[in-house]
Amino acid sequence: MDQNNSLPPYAQGLASPQGAMTPGIPIFSPMMPYGTGLTPQPIQNTNSLSILEEQQRQATQGTSGQAPQLFHSQTLTTAPLPGTTPLYPSPMTPMTPITPATPASESSGIVPQLQNIVSTVNLGCKLDLKTIALRARNAEYNPKRFAAVIMRIREPRTTALIFSSGKMVCTGAKSEEQSRLAARKYARVVQKLGFPAKFLDFKIQNMVGSCDVKFPIRLEGLVLTHQQFSSYEPELFPGLIYRMIKPRIVLLIFVSGKVVLTGAKVRAEIYEAFENIYPILKGFRKTT
């Protein structure tokens, strides 16, 4: 499969903290192997080791001017095969993100981990919720409270809301692949119950990531200098709510150094947002 230069560049004009223009970052879709930068080397197979080698080769070639190598998880499969669970690596993989080479910047070395993914899919047919609730395992349906069936599966550990219109919301997955896989599993369950379920318009609606910068942060200083973006009402919520414009992500920053990022549609946004905020947070590090 020749995937040379077929990756559409991400929105142009993304500003890094130093204001340097980064070349386009590839859009992640669940079907694409991650971390393929805009380098001309063809990516033939999805063997994780070869991708790793390739990345390292690219790094040593000093193609830093070309594309920011984005962190990729060592997915073994790109096509979610129903019934198999892709192996997910431990969060700390050997690859660290190499940010665009500007001498002043240094990569934080911390990678946010995805905690929750919300996705929607259209099963394409009207459903009888009562039948589903009666015959499926792990399904709840309380029409007086809410007009949808709540179904749960254990692998990947997710919850789905299935509506009579055929639309479904899937929450709780820890990665895009898992979310898609889970959604397919729910679709299969519905199919087995006799409905002509399809798998249309799968879309990831929201991604939540979190990480820890490992130092305490002086939020009062941050809220004062970044007033237009932040709001900090400790009586209401112990964290500072930071609304980043580019990318459009909301970050919850806590005194302990924990950062939660939400509102992303693609994984790259979370990483980018974190790389943007990290130097700012370092500036407000609470030293003893």
Next chain:
Amino acid sequence: MNNTAASPMSTATSSSGRSTGKSISFATELQSMMYSLGDARRPLHETAVLVEDVVHTQLINLQAAEVSQLRGARVITPEDLLFLMRKDKKKLRRLLKYMFIRDYKSKIVKGIDEDDLLEDKLSGSNNANKRQKIAQDFLNSIDQTGELLAMFEDDEIDEVKQERMERAERQTRIMDSAQYAEFCESRQLSFSKKASKFRDWLDCSSMEIKPNVVAMEILAYLAYETVAQLVDLALLVRQDMVTKAGDPFSHAISATFIQYHNSAESTAACGVEAHSDAIQPCHIREAIRRYSHRIGPLSPFTNAYRRNGMAFLAC
């Protein structure tokens, strides 16, 4: 009308007589709250008791229940409270901002935890921006000149809030990690965290017309704002009290304090710690006295919410 200069003191003493009968006291929480708002590391207990009194009196005297009764309603709703605050635009805007932030925060936190997401869906009603809608609809209905609605688009900087933020920033800059952790915890204290205690403190159960959930949130916020205002003003008063060399008005300023220093009660309160940076009860009283003092030919007759001679700090 018994709104003489002595009345804030006398109401304070009379209501403090009442308060010893009350079993619920927020004094310890108030001490933490005052620390987080700019007071010294360990605010005085007497100051906290006095502040508690002031806040309690002010909230009771809001007489929001009367407004609801006028409407013929059975519950005190946020609309009643917004109505009472309509005269002071800055404070109203701060309240509105608070309500919006509350909505926004619940929206975000909901997206993070999947259980929250389910809970919200299950509750059925469209909770998003609930408070904002309430506020907007109500202000729409009472707004005659269009200036209240203009507040929604208004993006002016709230000076008082700005000052508080700067003060907090200055305070925290010199702290070390442990102190800062403590400071953050104090900042998180609020009346809304202790909702049931707050309800009992206000003696809601004996009221005929009770506030609903959102109204209670607003009351908790108003209580917090009152405390914050008191601390702001008291800090200013304390700053004034320090006579600066070369200040041409220093002899005039100290003149206003003479009556306090002569009275036996306040010397007992003020005279104790000369070195402590904590806010003293006399600062609080002076702050209230100055705040209630309106200068002008018609001042005794203008303020419509004045009851018992104490002007409202929060609205």
